[in-house]
Amino acid sequence: MLKVLLVVALIAVVVWVLVKIILGRIGDGGDSPASRPRVIGPDDDPDFLRDIDRRRRDPEDD
Numbered sequence: 001m002l003k004v005l006l007v008v009a010l011i012a013v014v015v016w017v018l019v020k021i022i023l024g025r026i027g028d029g030g031d032s033p034a035s036r037p038r039v040i041g042p043d044d045d046p047d048f049l050r051d052i053d054r055r056r057r058d059p060e061d062d
Helices: 002-026 046-057
Strands: none
16 A cells, blocks of 8 residues: 555656646746746836826827
8 A cells, every 4th residue: 555655656746847847848937936027017117107197288189
């Protein structure tokens, strides 16, 4: 019974490592936060702020 449990655990570890390798190559490079795109809010976007300022000056321009 112990041998079966060890074999199942070994297979699970091998499958987990293979999945991490495959997803790391296909995806965005893994779990590192540096590889994820940075999300910026609209108040940090200069184009968004410029558009709001333009809409305030010319309200009928919508």
